[in-house]
Amino acid sequence: MPQLNPAPWFTILFFSWLIFLIVLPRKVLSHTFPNETTSRSAHTPKTEPWAWPWY
Amino acid sequence: MVLSFFDQFMSPSYLGIPLMALALILPWTLYPKPTSQWISNRVLTLQGWFINRFTQQLMLPLGRKGHKWALLLTSLMVFLITLNMLGLLPYTFTPTTQLSLNMGFAVPLWLATVLIGMRNQPTIALGHLLPEGTPTPLIPVLIIIETISLFIRPIALGVRLTANLTAGHLLIQLIATAAFVLAPLMPTVALLTATLLLLLTLLEVAVAMIQAYVFVLLLSLYLQENV
Numbered sequence: 001m002p003q004l005n006p007a008p009w010f011t012i013l014f015f016s017w018l019i020f021l022i023v024l025p026r027k028v029l030s031h032t033f034p035n036e037t038t039s040r041s042a043h044t045p046k047t048e049p050w051a052w053p054w055y
Numbered sequence: 056m057v058l059s060f061f062d063q064f065m066s067p068s069y070l071g072i073p074l075m076a077l078a079l080i081l082p083w084t085l086y087p088k089p090t091s092q093w094i095s096n097r098v099l100t101l102q103g104w105f106i107n108r109f110t111q112q113l114m115l116p117l118g119r120k121g122h123k124w125a126l127l128l129t130s131l132m133v134f135l136i137t138l139n140m141l142g143l144l145p146y147t148f149t150p151t152t153q154l155s156l157n158m159g160f161a162v163p164l165w166l167a168t169v170l171i172g173m174r175n176q177p178t179i180a181l182g183h184l185l186p187e188g189t190p191t192p193l194i195p196v197l198i199i200i201e202t203i204s205l206f207i208r209p210i211a212l213g214v215r216l217t218a219n220l221t222a223g224h225l226l227i228q229l230i231a232t233a234a235f236v237l238a239p240l241m242p243t244v245a246l247l248t249a250t251l252l253l254l255l256t257l258l259e260v261a262v263a264m265i266q267a268y269v270f271v272l273l274l275s276l277y278l279q280e281n282v
Contacts, residue, residue: 008075008155009155010155011073011075012075012150012153012156012159013155013159015075015076015079016079016150016156017159017160019080020130020131020134020160023080023083024130024133024134025126025130027083027133028126028130028133029126030088030089031089031099031102031106031107032089033103034093
């Protein structure tokens with residue numbers, strides 16, 4: 001079986017880990033996930049007017 | 056030079072460039088850099104959704120201490136599933152059929168989980184070697200069995216992925232050759248063989264995804280025991 005040929009074993013190991021450590025986390029981390037958007041309510045809420053000072 | 060069916064798994068070079076290098080570098084061009092737009096295009100949205108849901112799902116059984124592994128395990132999943140799926144295209148080279156690559160990932164990551172367990176909670180880590188409720192006379196035998204099963208884990212992890220993908224690719228090649236050879240001789244049988252080939256290809260798509268998932272899931276389970 002050609003997979004058992006020991007010649008490129010270390011090269012493959014080294015190269016695959018190199019790609020796995022350098023390329024992939026950058027690509028995975030660059031995805032950001034914003035908070036879910038809330039839908040606007042159909043009517044604006046009735047605000048209570050405040051015309052007098054606090055005390 | 057007589058071609059055998061195993062020649063598809065050799066690590067060949069084309070124009071002096073080893074195909075392994077191309078097969079390991081080029082797939083990441085399929086993952087574009089996310090933009091700062093709130094709603095991005097379909098490809099980015101799909102990839103982002105997959106990464107998000109997968110990480111969420113995988114981190115559920117792990118405690119807070121296991122969340123440090125989120126990036127590593129998600130990157131590993133993306134790595135394996137991309138390589139597996141792209142290998143199903145005709146004439147592509149699948150790096151995950153190489154035992155060297157799979158063992159190269161399985162052994163260090165498994166060893167990392169074991170060492171973390173031994174360092175942070177050695178009693179609990181060693182306690183996993185004896186299942187609860189074992190009858191007293193069986194204890195020595197069971198500890199030996201559990202130790203053997205612990206050390207078989209990385210080998211099983213690597214060989215499982217290799218064997219599944221190698222067997223799948225071999226079967227596809229065999230049945231395709233059969234359909235091709237039978238076509239002038241017995242067209243009906245060749246048509247049935249071609250249908251079998253189609254079903255097998257669908258199976259291999261499923262196997263590609265499932266084997267990548269199983270690899271990462273088992274690693275997360277080993278981590279769960281030890282973190």
